[in-house]
Amino acid sequence: MSLDEPLAPLPQEGLGFASAWPVRGGDVDPYSRLRFDAVARYLQDIAEEELQAGFFHRTDPSWIVRRTVIDVIRPILWPDRVQLRRWCSAMSTRWTNMRVRITSEKGGLIETEGFWINIDESTNRPTRISDEGLAHLARTATEQRLRWRPWLTDAIPPESDTDLPFPVRATDIDQYNHVNNAVYWQAVEQFLVDFPKLVAGPHRAVVEYVAPVLARQHISVRSRYEPGDRTGHPGLRLWFVVGGAITTTVRIGPLPT
Numbered sequence: 001m002s003l004d005e006p007l008a009p010l011p012q013e014g015l016g017f018a019s020a021w022p023v024r025g026g027d028v029d030p031y032s033r034l035r036f037d038a039v040a041r042y043l044q045d046i047a048e049e050e051l052q053a054g055f056f057h058r059t060d061p062s063w064i065v066r067r068t069v070i071d072v073i074r075p076i077l078w079p080d081r082v083q084l085r086r087w088c089s090a091m092s093t094r095w096t097n098m099r100v101r102i103t104s105e106k107g108g109l110i111e112t113e114g115f116w117i118n119i120d121e122s123t124n125r126p127t128r129i130s131d132e133g134l135a136h137l138a139r140t141a142t143e144q145r146l147r148w149r150p151w152l153t154d155a156i157p158p159e160s161d162t163d164l165p166f167p168v169r170a171t172d173i174d175q176y177n178h179v180n181n182a183v184y185w186q187a188v189e190q191f192l193v194d195f196p197k198l199v200a201g202p203h204r205a206v207v208e209y210v211a212p213v214l215a216r217q218h219i220s221v222r223s224r225y226e227p228g229d230r231t232g233h234p235g236l237r238l239w240f241v242v243g244g245a246i247t248t249t250v251r252i253g254p255l256p257t
Contacts, residue, residue, distance in 0.1 A: 002151060010085070018085045019045075035185070070206075238251075
């Protein structure tokens with residue numbers, strides 16, 4: 001799969017792990033649109049629910065996200081209630097593509113995919129998924145030789161006076177002493193205020209986490225808006241930079257057709 005391809009479908013209705021909850025006031029922007037950072041938290045929440053509901057909390061308790069894809073097909077607006085279904089679409093022995101479909105009672109539809117890596121808590125390095133875990137994931141996976149391929153490889157533009165600092169707060173740090181992956185989406189929302197047309201129709205947002213950001217590190221965000229990118233559509237690109245090194249890359253544009 002690549003940047004411009006559709007996400008993998010659910011192989012059979014009824015498979016996967018399901019949950020549901022109401023959209024809350026703290027999840028939406030002033031126009032009642034479910035924000036990207038709220039969607040990212042939803043993905044964390046259903047992953048944790050699935051972890052605790054079965055055996056994964058015993059066999060494979062620690063995972064990190066390498067890439068998140070969010071396809072907003074029909075926006076979800078408050079007030080509403082969402083239903084989430086999570087399944088593995090592709091896998092290898094150490095990582096998986098986990099799909100989450102978010103639907104709402106009022107007709108909203110958001111399709112997502114996360115590249116999740118199983119890690120060893122003592123080393124924070126990728127480690128083999130348990131046999132029990134592999135068997136479970138294989139029930140829905142249509143690919144079992146998943147490899148990591150970055151999608152966002154454009155060169156970073158030079159430093160400029162439009163670079164914006166992104167202060168890291170104590171509440172942004174997770175249990176691994178990293179900036180939580182949902183926090184980066186807050187910066188995305190900050191930039192989208194100036195480009196509302198990007199989210200006016202169906203759109204895809206992709207975040208790739210290149211390196212973790214630790215507490216007390218200083219982040220700056222470099223941006224570039226392209227009225228017509230290589231696909232002929234407008235796009236917003238963001239680069240999170242710490243000490244001159246890229247830690248995270250972002251692209252938002254119209255949903256591929």
